Amino acid sequence: MSTTSQTSTSRESAPSLVGGIPQVIECSDYTVEVVSDSGEGAQKCGQTFAGVSAKMGNGVWTVEIIPAEIQPPARTPGGASGVRIRIGSETVTNWGDETKLVVAFNEQVLLARHRLEALADDALILIDSMWEKHEDADIRAAWAAAMEELAAKNYRFVPVPMWEQCLEVVDNPRLGRNMFVLGMLSEIFCRDLDHVRQQIAHQFRKKGDEVIQVNVQLMEMGAAWAKTNLGLEVKIASKPYAQPMIVMNGNQAAGLGAMAAGLDLCAMYPITPATSVSHYLGEVFDRVGGILHQAEDEIAAAGVATGASYAGKVAFTVSSGPGLALKTETLGLAVMTETPMIVLDVQRGGPSTGLPTKVEQSDLMAALYAQPGDAPKVVLAPATIEECFHVMITARRIAETLRCVVIVLSDANLATGVTPFPRPKLDPSWQARQPDLGPVPENLRPYDWDPKTGLSRRFIPGQPGGMHTATGLVHDEGSKVNYQPDVNERAHKMRSRKLAVLQSTLQPPPIHGGDSGDLLLVGWGSTKGAIEEAVDRARAKGLAVSSTHLTFLSPLQPGLKGIFKRFGKVMTVEINYSDDLGDPYITEENRRHSQLCILLRSHTLVNVDCWTRVPGEPLRPAAILAAAANKLATGGKA
Amino acid sequence: MSLIESACSLLEAVHEVDRRFEMEDYEGGIGRWCSGCGDYSVLTAAQRLLLSEQLPPEQVAFISGIGCSSRFPHYMGTYGFHGIHGRALPFATGVKLARPDLHVFVVMGDGDCCSIGAAHWIHALRYNTDMVALLLDNNIYGLTKKQTSPTTPQGYPSNTQPHGSFLPALNPLTVSLGVTNASFVAQTADWAPGHLYATLQAAHRHKGFAFIRILQRCPKWTGDIFEEAVRKPAKTELLVHPRGVRDEDSEKIFTTHVPHDPADIHAARELAEDPSRVLLGLFYYDPSRPVYNETRKLPAHTAEEKIEILDEEMDRYAV
Numbered sequence: 012m013s014t015t016s017q018t019s020t021s022r023e024s025a026p027s028l029v030g031g032i033p034q035v036i037e038c039s040d041y042t043v044e045v046v047s048d049s050g051e052g053a054q055k056c057g058q059t060f061a062g063v064s065a066k067m068g069n070g071v072w073t074v075e076i077i078p079a080e081i082q083p084p085a086r087t088p089g090g091a092s093g094v095r096i097r098i099g100s101e102t103v104t105n106w107g108d109e110t111k112l113v114v115a116f117n118e119q120v121l122l123a124r125h126r127l128e129a130l131a132d133d134a135l136i137l138i139d140s141m142w143e144k145h146e147d148a149d150i151r152a153a154w155a156a157a158m159e160e161l162a163a164k165n166y167r168f169v170p171v172p173m174w175e176q177c178l179e180v181v182d183n184p185r186l187g188r189n190m191f192v193l194g195m196l197s198e199i200f201c202r203d204l205d206h207v208r209q210q211i212a213h214q215f216r217k218k219g220d221e222v223i224q225v226n227v228q229l230m231e232m233g234a235a236w237a238k239t240n241l242g243l244e245v246k247i248a249s250k251p252y253a254q255p256m257i258v259m260n261g262n263q264a265a266g267l268g269a270m271a272a273g274l275d276l277c278a279m280y281p282i283t284p285a286t287s288v289s290h291y292l293g294e295v296f297d298r299v300g301g302i303l304h305q306a307e308d309e310i311a312a313a314g315v316a317t318g319a320s321y322a323g324k325v326a327f328t329v330s331s332g333p334g335l336a337l338k339t340e341t342l343g344l345a346v347m348t349e350t351p352m353i354v355l356d357v358q359r360g361g362p363s364t365g366l367p368t369k370v371e372q373s374d375l376m377a378a379l380y381a382q383p384g385d386a387p388k389v390v391l392a393p394a395t396i397e398e399c400f401h402v403m404i405t406a407r408r409i410a411e412t413l414r415c416v417v418i419v420l421s422d423a424n425l426a427t428g429v430t431p432f433p434r435p436k437l438d439p440s441w442q443a444r445q446p447d448l449g450p451v452p453e454n455l456r457p458y459d460w461d462p463k464t465g466l467s468r469r470f471i472p473g474q475p476g477g478m479h480t481a482t483g484l485v486h487d488e489g490s491k492v493n494y495q496p497d498v499n500e501r502a503h504k505m506r507s508r509k510l511a512v513l514q515s516t517l518q519p520p521p522i523h524g525g526d527s528g529d530l531l532l533v534g535w536g537s538t539k540g541a542i543e544e545a546v547d548r549a550r551a552k553g554l555a556v557s558s559t560h561l562t563f564l565s566p567l568q569p570g571l572k573g574i575f576k577r578f579g580k581v582m583t584v585e586i587n588y589s590d591d592l593g594d595p596y597i598t599e600e601n602r603r604h605s606q607l608c609i610l611l612r613s614h615t616l617v618n619v620d621c622w623t624r625v626p627g628e629p630l631r632p633a634a635i636l637a638a639a640a641n642k643l644a645t646g647g648k649a
Numbered sequence: 650m651s652l653i654e655s656a657c658s659l660l661e662a663v664h665e666v667d668r669r670f671e672m673e674d675y676e677g678g679i680g681r682w683c684s685g686c687g688d689y690s691v692l693t694a695a696q697r698l699l700l701s702e703q704l705p706p707e708q709v710a711f712i713s714g715i716g717c718s719s720r721f722p723h724y725m726g727t728y729g730f731h732g733i734h735g736r737a738l739p740f741a742t743g744v745k746l747a748r749p750d751l752h753v754f755v756v757m758g759d760g761d762c763c764s765i766g767a768a769h770w771i772h773a774l775r776y777n778t779d780m781v782a783l784l785l786d787n788n789i790y791g792l793t794k795k796q797t798s799p800t801t802p803q804g805y806p807s808n809t810q811p812h813g814s815f816l817p818a819l820n821p822l823t824v825s826l827g828v829t830n831a832s833f834v835a836q837t838a839d840w841a842p843g844h845l846y847a848t849l850q851a852a853h854r855h856k857g858f859a860f861i862r863i864l865q866r867c868p869k870w871t872g873d874i875f876e877e878a879v880r881k882p883a884k885t886e887l888l889v890h891p892r893g894v895r896d897e898d899s900e901k902i903f904t905t906h907v908p909h910d911p912a913d914i915h916a917a918r919e920l921a922e923d924p925s926r927v928l929l930g931l932f933y934y935d936p937s938r939p940v941y942n943e944t945r946k947l948p949a950h951t952a953e954e955k956i957e958i959l960d961e962e963m964d965r966y967a968v
Contacts (some may be wrong), residue, residue: 066968256968263966270959273952276747295962300947302746307772312740314732314769318712318743321730322751326743333857344733431968437960442952451852472728472744475707480722480729481678491678492723 037246039100042107043200045192046093046124048085048114049078052189057094060196063206064096065258065431068249070103071096072540074539074629075427076124076416077368079283086153090263098200100248103430104395104540109635110134112245114192115210116173117142117158125161127628133165135243137195139188140170169197169241169641176236190226194233200245204234255434261425263400264432265355266291268403269327271435273442274353275301276326278315280308281333283367284423285357288329309334313341313354320350321481323446323471327353327411329402332361332374335418336381341351342416343382348481348504349458349467351410351417353403358422358536360627370423372536373587377604378418379565387507388416390565394539397432398562401424402501404441411443413509414469421585422565424537425631451477456489460501464509510566517563519570524550527577530643532558533619534584535607542584545635556639558584564610572615581610582620582642584635589623630646674706675699677724678749685872687839687865688718691785694846694884695719695725695754696854705872709752712741714761717792717867718785721756724841735766736952738773738782745778745942751782763799763819773858774828776941781852787867788874795870802874802924821862822921823838824931826914832857832938834917835894835931841878844887844929847896851931857940864927878927882931889922 045060047053054075065071076093083090109131115138124130142154177184177191184191197207208227215223237243259267266288270278277296277445281291289381291300292303304490306312312328319326332336334417335356336409358374360366378390389409393402399421406417448471457479470477478488485502522531524546534542539560549556557578561568575581589605590597604612608621622638623632673695677835682688699709703888709727714732715717722729728751732740741755762770762784773782789807790796797814804813827833835856837848845863852859854924878884882902888909889900900906909916911934921932950958 124881252968257963257966258968259966267959267963273955276743278743295959297947298962299958300950302945303946304746304945306739306743307768310736311742311769311772314739315746317732318730318740319747320743321740322710322744322747324747326747326776340733341736345842390650434963434967437956437963439952440958442955444952472710472748473707475705478677478706478726478728480711480725480731482723482729482731483733484731 016359028484034242035244035246039247040103040107041099041112041245041247042095042097042110043112043114043196044076044093044095044110044124044129045114045196046076046091046187047122047189049081049083049090049092051092051116051185051188053093053116055214056189056193057096057195059193059207059213061096061201061429062258063197063210064098064200065256066206067203068251069247069257070099071099071430072103072105072106073097073429076429080366082264086117086119086150087399088119088123088126091120093120095129098247100250104129105630105632106428106541108631109404114135114195115139116362118154120162122157123158123201125164125214130164130166133167135167137169137171139173141172141174144169160465171236174175176232177229180225180232187225187229190229190431191233191236194230194235195237195270196239197230198234198237199241200247204231240403240478246300252278252431255306256431257434258426258429258431259396259419260287260429261393261396262287262357262427264396264399265403265419265421266295268400269355270295270299270301271400271437271441272404272407274327274403274407275299275327276304276316276319277329278304278306278312278331280306280312282309282334283327284330284359284426285331285334285355287426288355288357308603309337310341313338316348316352317341317345320345320346320352321472323352324471325351325407325443327355329355329357331357331359332377333364335374335377339381343384343386344483345416346382346386346388346429349414349469350481351414351469351505353406353410354416354418356420357426357527358420359624366421366627370537370587370629371625371627372420372422372538373606373625374420375535375564375587375610378420379610385503385507386521387510388418388565389413389421389510389563390418390515391562392420392536393425394536394560394562395432396428397416398424400435409513410414412466413513414467415509420536422537446471446473448473450475450504456488457481458490460505464512466506466512514566514569517566517568519574520559520561520568522559522574524554526557527559528555530554530556530577530639531578531581532556532584532635532639533561533581533607533611534558535561535564538584538586541630541632542635544632545639548632548636549639554640554643556643560563564607567610567614572617573612575615575617575619580620580642581611581617582622582639583611584630584638585621585623586625586630588621588625589621650965651937654879668705670700670703670706672700673726674949676731677725678723680724681720682717683869685866687787687863687867688721690783690839690842691783691863691865692721692724694842694849697846698849699727701850702853704752708750709754710744711754711756712744713756714758714766716758716790717737717787718756718762719761735761735764737761738769740768741780742773742776742778742941743780745780746945747944749779750944754955755780755782757782757784759784759786759788759798759800759821763821763824771824771828774825774831774860777830777832777858777938778941779851779943780823781856782819782861784860784862785865786821786862787865787871788818789867789870790866791870803872805874818924820921820924824920825860826918826921826933829965830938831860831933832935832961833859833931834933835860836862836864836879837894837929838875838878838885838927839866840875841885841899843896844894844903847899848894848931851894855934856936857938875927884927886926886928888928888932890931892934893931910930
């Protein structure tokens, strides 16, 4: 996909860089990172740059690099905070492979990225020049040691006097370098500085004109410095959008989707990386008449949502893995009482506190099976930031129609990633209807399950004639506690049947690539862009690789076995743990498979393999491609 | 809602004026508690209250947790939600936030409220959401057959602590009185039905979170704990004050009266501190406290209006 062509046609009057760095790079796809200590604003810089790029018609995908602490020690690899921005001339669906240009505020945070092998071998590194000859001998020594380690690659360094330059405008460049860097990047990538100024004015609109002015000045200074001293241009073609677009991250998209679906009560407890959904709701929700309730704990959040749904709403709660675990019992009750409810689980690395700020797709089994007893729920996984918006509308409809719990599995990659997507055309029919409080028709019971579908009509407090007690105990159609064997069997069947009814309305998942071939990759959630890019690259090499991506994890979409049979091998690609064959003690017999893999093996009886990694970062297309090639080269038929 | 439907509900509303509710309108299934269980007197008092207040049964929701007392909603003729252990208060908070028009009652046992759900109890007092919370405190886990609860008296034997409860009992009154924004804290007893009823009525009329601890005999496991107070009415002391809970009949039976102004939090805490006394009455009352569901009142928009607001909101993110 990357078609970098490097030419040396120079801009007039621009001095050339040291080290034979080309002055103009024309390409369709480029990856840049800004990395700093926490609190130095690398993310603000990167997101502003990404926003401007999106406005100019480029495809953009950003990934935030976030430490788990607010203020980890400065100048430490562990405290590296930043953002990767991949810019393309077409739509960008994932964060790509390696970074080609890095702006580093110090050498220690750069080391963190180097050690994660995030940087291309010949990456161009713009780094603050203040450290090499720093007055503190320890810092000078740390710099020298870092440079020795970094010499393992062919990085090309360009020292930039960022701090020194910023001192001309601000007393403390820790709070200003990011805007200087924004200016440099804007100049390098030929961004329209008016757009940048507008974006800065928007970002700092609450802080007043003076703040805006200082930040614009810093940005302009960075742009001027780059023009005079770098003479580097990265040209990525862009084209005007065919339709109106918006640009936001997945948590904002999910919050907006929830409101567009008419969900008007969200009960939550703060947990990374889900919390920013509530920040967004906190800004907007009360304007549309919604309540954001910050509960005393995760269990209470689920309880308040359940209570509100019982009282006529479709309420939702937002959490991440550890919170989902705490909500387990309450969700079982919601299943048992057939109270519609939505749980948005923004997954992070587990188990336990795990990787709070980093991506993993490891709550699938918990979402499906955590409850004691059989507790059928619908599980959906948005694959893109755009889908984070639309999934909430689908989830609300399903929850209400089936009187069921819907779990939406997003993840940290979607949560903080920013990309432009077509502006949704909001439709009032998406909105939940106000509960009908008219009298309940005579002889109708609160669980009058349609014997064929299991569907029944929800009674809502306030409806005359509908009085009953919803209970987590086994109950009959009248919601009367009843432990008779036939009642329990029937109630189980009815709750389960609803999923089969939903499944009967679904379509088989589309195939990316050819409809048959040697290898099918199967994914779910945020890995879609990277998997499909890997498939495209494999097919360009002549490999018969395709992929399919599952939006519905419960119930599974129809036709999977038939699709799998058309491929020589089937392998899931996921960001959760599985044993690797070839590791000590690991055999075909004792190997623990990844989560979707287990599900698909039992569902289709096909010998589905898995390739999974848990690096705490999104998968890279090149790594998926290598895994696919390796799978094709090794024996064993699916 | 179609025009015809809304016209029908209008008729319903007009019709409502003429509705007269009888005791049987508030009765649900037949109680399955042990004979002599104190839960029955709370059930009767609750049904009497709804009758005297003439609350439409469909406008009332009883929310409970798990345990003997939590079967309560099943025996009411109202809406009910029999939840999971310890979580009645969050469910009730959700109900009230979603539907401020409903009258919400919460029924918990001492395990529910003071042990597994203790965090919710503290925060419910602080939220001060408009509802009545009943702690049916029999000092023991009954349904699971006599395990020590947080309110079991020190030294009292159970199946989990057969040589007697190791620790002094948790005092639900001092805990409640210690929570910022508590607005109504009362104690009554199953053997004082008139006082129980009067307390429920005052709680129902209070706008805010009304917390009532009900001392309650479990004839099966802890019948002896309150025996002395039941046998010697003078041992049951009544807090009396013009702004407190008053019941003339009870005041004739229980002749030990303790003057106490429920506005006085310090006196309330001091009185509540002594576990050897059986004090019934309103310990603390402050109707001026902020009520959570009132602070969360929001504009009601039509679907079209909401869409319009959101569309405008999206402009912020427009490319």
